[in-house]
Amino acid sequence: MVPLLDIRNLTLDIPTADGTLRPVRGVDLAVARGETVAIVGESGCGKSLTALAIMGLLPRGARLAADRIALSQQSLIGLSSRQWRSIRGKRIAMIFQDPMTAFDPCYRIGDQIAEILRQHRPASATAGRMAAMLARVGIASPDERLRQYPHQLSGGLRQRVMIATALLCEPDLIIADEPTTALDVTIQAQILRLLVDIQKETGFGLVIITHDLGVVAGVADRVVVMYGGEVVETGTAAAVIGAPRHPYTEGLMRSIPVPGKVGRRAALGFIPGMVPRPDAVRTGCGFLDRCPYADQACGVGAVALRTAPDGRTMRCALPLDGSGRAPDAWTRPITS
Structure with missing residues (x-):
């Protein structure tokens, strides 16, 4: 089956006064x-820049290289x-993180x-x-809402208007x-469910x-995990x-805090360290300095994205089936 969106080996370079940044490295999607x-991934992993590359909205001076970026084979x-103006809004639409900054406050x-x-x-206008x-x-009382300015709507209402705007031309x-970062937990679930329900129609x-795997647990069909500009698991x-x-x-x-599993005295899990800088020179795995399972072999040579028999992919030297891991790895000190 031909995919609707097909991206192969997408790489982005952004020249700066301090050198060239490479925030996206060989992404397939x-x-x-x-x-x-x-x-999914932390801030700085290249998620949003990948989206902007799909939309043709990259920063000025950014250099894009890819074997293929196609929508319905175009x-x-x-x-x-x-x-691009004939495609954006009509065939591809985007729902931005903060609708307050996406809408013009003067109109x-x-x-x-x-x-x-x-x-x-x-x-149709x-x-x-x-x-x-x-x-x-x-949105209740839609005629009244059309006459209002963005600041007169709550965060949840502004996000719903953003969704309606994206759906206007049936992309x-x-x-x-x-899409749910600025919203409370209850509204988050409503917004995501709304998107999925309309998608079914x-x-x-x-x-x-998103940076939160828990947010998409009940709505996503597939998950692509990005780290340091690369896809590390799908x-x-x-x-x-x-x-x-x-x-x-x-x-x-x-x-992710799980109700009933994290007590008052239990520490919430975390990943020590920081996402690597996009201008960092890598000699091995990008997650090397933060990984509790890393050994000397992980720092030698590039790590390829491998495919397991069940179709899952992983950019790691560990066994593809997830075996061979120490059960207390995340509770002991991590050294690089």
Whole structure:
């Protein structure tokens, strides 16, 4: 089956006065129509820049190299500004992390939504269609909301308006970059469930970018874990969350508080150290200095992404089935 989104060997270089940064390194990603893929990792792992590369919204001066970036087999590499304007909003839409900064505070909600419709579907730029879309994402009194400014809406309402804006032209692919970070836990679940419910109706591909594996546990079909600009583990959501194999994924899962398992005196798990700088020269595994299982062999040569018989992939020298690990590894001091 031909994937809706097909990315192969994506690498980004960003020249700076202090040298060249490489925040994304050889990323492969495929998303099928109707599939939800979660890209997970700490801040600085390259998740958002991967999304911006898909959207053609990279910082000025950034150099993109890839064997393939295609949407429904149409290459997205080397498009002109005019070609991108015909694609963004119509075939690919993005839900940004903070809708308060994504919306212009000087314009009413209705005016900003109408601008997108005028760009791609002029005949549909009516107040009735816009109100119907707001109602579809669970906003009461949509006609009143269209007359309001962004600051007059709560965080949850602004995020719902952002979702409605992304859905306006019925795109093939929606990228949601940390769509629930600024929301409380109850609203987080509502927003994610709303996205998945609408996806079932329309069949668009959905990419959710987040730092929290727990957020996507009940909505993602597959999980792609990124660390230091590289994909380090992929698999079905149930498999990756239920039995993580890469040490980094295991560390992320141990950092999630689980009701009933973390007592008042029990320490919450954490991953010591920091994500490597994007200009760092690597001679071995990028997770070497933070990994409780690392040995001298992990610091020699590049570590390739390997595929297990069950289809899961892992960029690690450990056995692909997750065996051979010390049960107390994360409780003893880690030395590099």
